[in-house]
Amino acid sequence: MSGGVTRRRVLGAIGVTGAATAVGVPWLSGIGGASSTGVQLRSETTLPEPYTQALRRPTQLAPTRSDATTDYYEVTQRVARVRILPGLDTTVWAYQGSFPGPTIRSRRGRTTVVRHRNELPVPTVVHLHGGRTPAQHDGYPVDLIMPADGSLPHPHGDHVGDVRHGERDYIYPMDQRAATLWYHDHRMDFTGPAVWRGLAGFHLHTDEEEQRLPLPTGDRDLPLLLADRAFTADGSLAYPSLDPTLLTTPGVRGDHVAGVLGDVVLVNGVPWPQAEVPGARHRLRLLNGANARRFRVALHPAPPGGGGLVQIGTDQGLLAAPVPHDAIELAPGQRFDVVVDFARYPAGTLVELVNEFGDGRTEQVMRFKVGERVDDPTSIPEVLSEVAPLRAADAVVTRTMRFGAGNVVNSVGDHVSGWKINGLGFSPDAVHAAPKLGTVEVWQLVSDLHHPVHLHLAPFQVLRRGNGGPGPYDLGWKDTVDLRPAELVEIAARFDGYPGRYVFHCHNLEHEDMAMMGNMVVS
Template sequence: MLNRRRLIAAGATTVGGAMLLPFTGLTGAGANDVKAPAVKARRFGARGTAKALTPSVSPFSVRMPVPQVLQPAQSTSSADVYKVVIKPAVAEILPGVQTPVLTYGGQFVGPTIRARTGRPVKIVYGNRLDAPANVHLHGGHVPATSDGHPMDLIQPGEARLYDYPNTQQGATLWYHDHSHGTEAEHVFRGLHGFYLIEDEAERSLRLPSGAYDVPIMLRDVEFEQNGELLFFDDPANRTTILANGAIQPYFPVAARKYRFRLLNASNEHVFQLNLGGREMVKIASDGGLLPAPVPLTELVLASAERAEIVIDFARYPVGSQLVLSNGSTPVLRFDVTRTATDDSRLPGTLRPLPTLPAATVTRDVAMSFDLTGANPIGMVNNQPFDPNRVDFQIKRGSTEIWRVSNADTIGVDHTFHMHLVQFRVLDRNGAAPLPQDAGLKDTVHLPANGSVRVQATFTDYVGRYVYHCHYLEHSSIGMMAQMEIIP
């Protein structure tokens, strides 16, 4: 049986080329920067004396924060330009305790970037950590040079420009570290944030917007006795759930419709979200709007998946309290505190899914571990990640079907993530897809012995991109492969 603690044992420090820009004048840099947790120097076993802390927090005593929307440093006729520093900071996750974290721009949940379809965004990220880092726009259709390839690193003290054309339809994306070998710890310690794309067709639907369109990042954590985040332990022990960086917060709402953009930013966790039997309406998946709203009472969200829901609080009198739970564990409470006018809509038709072109290639992708050595090695099709090896060569414009399977025999879950494009889930275990598979996806859950068939069209860019397990402890030790899109 696999010792899950060993899965997070390995790390690597890798060096790749980067487009370097002047580091001066970047938002968030300053003399008050705190010292970063020593990520690069540690390996599993180095903190054998660490003991986990069971947090004692009064439920629903703090308000859920909403990540700050970042404003462009410059807007030109052709693009919005942002500057962000990757830097250490401290966050008060536990009341009265300063926890060292890694951040984009000094915030434990990084600043939200709101982009528009057809309006390019350029972001200069400067690295003030003492270890290499990078940024992957998860779900973004972007050139290979701006994808955050695991070997394209920003070295300490340097910077890199990322170009995001935003040619895709409106969707809830997120950005996070993808530096190979350290991505799991970097993301666990806070290198994550929302990137929201909006489009005119979506705006015409008059869905809840502005203050009534709220991103919520859900993730799990574990603490040491001193309040630091405890990374080197079994991920199953990460039993404290955060909503936008807060433990069991409350969120005051008006008696009207809200749009909530939910993201599972956990390294490896599956949420089963519910409102105690009350209805929520799912309107979007990873890649954007569904064809029509789907009422449900439970929402399954695996690591890196996103879902958008609408909750109509006008159904409940002022003074009502609705608790969002993960199974039976309370995560967040919505407090209906006031009345409000509501000119938003929840139309019966949202956005038709694109027609599936005929596939010309079928491929097999199997994720598993090699347990023959002293430490486990993550593998895709029986090979660990090698940045010098191209596993699949794909012609741009072609449509393919991938049969993706969890080939482990030891009872562990995986999630599968494909860079560059979204896909459609055709079937699961040879039967109809599950409700959480609907719509345009870039990440899909694969429980033990599970398999899916997905179909994707590679219409955007040429270059090398990765596909991998998005249980980040798995990808960090090799459960990743590389495709090259060619003309």
């Protein structure tokens, strides 16, 4: 495993700072901060026509056993061949051999234990994104699961955490509100290429409050993982790793340090799929699982009267009340739960879910073919949940976190370039914040480019953007916020649950891998 020294030497060769001082195309794929920070790869093979393949629902993982308090699951991480593009097989790294990985469901009041077995050729780490999790089970970036075949020696050095060989049990108390969560690889230096190769899946958590609501369920509750990828001529996943083995040298080639974008939009691993839906309400759990691409999703055509995307939830669960939108912006790592009433369309209508931040074929996401109206006992209540607001006055401290590109000093004293927070590139030894358990803090987040900021452990609420209040997509309890170029966002975070060392970072995965991550030690 490589440590921070190797990563920073690589960043020095790439020269992040020089590019960041001249932000523009190709670093920003859009203009005016409206799109994504990153550079798009071009596929080398023939791509399918949109809407010619059926949407697939991720498989649901059954527990291997259950007792009075706990459900136990087993997941194997392995190399698999899957069919993504017609006529070609693609090698992926997958949970249970599928991309996305299988969906795990949990219920508040019951502990979830997931045993992960690593049959991949590299170390891995698993993070339950959005989980309220004890530190030793949160997926700290150097708490590795080494390959089960013993092909790699035990890692040594300053940046070695709690290392297990072959298998590891992750224990999740799940003492938290119902929410659309997800799990993915989180190894230091290599999160971006590991997720790109397939290591991601849904974890859907429920509670009694959500169960009492007359929201769509069953076949009308659709988890949708949005992502982008690019492909080589033989159907392999294209990714600009400096080291394709993902064992030694971290980082990506050239301008891709800004972020890696693909030219194929996948929904649940299917390129531009179509779903046949009856004329009834459906719950769409939208997850931006892309490395760097931001989406602005909208329905085309919009239903009569507009407001076709009725938001009922965000990263950390239900909103206080539903909010209708004509479009919703999702940064990497974010989740939005919306209800779409397809009965507002005549039977036979073809309704596209489009990406208004896209260009060319990345403007298309998926299509719904609306069927006949059916009996629909569901509704959207005017009151969904109680969301007690956090206030700046509740905070015991205010911190400023500046996200940007610039010089750092590695452990041998070399001045190199990388992504940083408050002038520091990531090291397991560097502490950015030391919150007290049970307190509220205000963090002022300041950016140079697009940086979707994710806090582990601590749910938060957005207090303001710039001189205004929260934006239209900032409501409710969140764990990831879309920080746009040259912007200040103020959040109030609640540090409760568990003590220990956690991280916060940019969820542009190339930024994260290249040091834009910090430690917070909760005590």
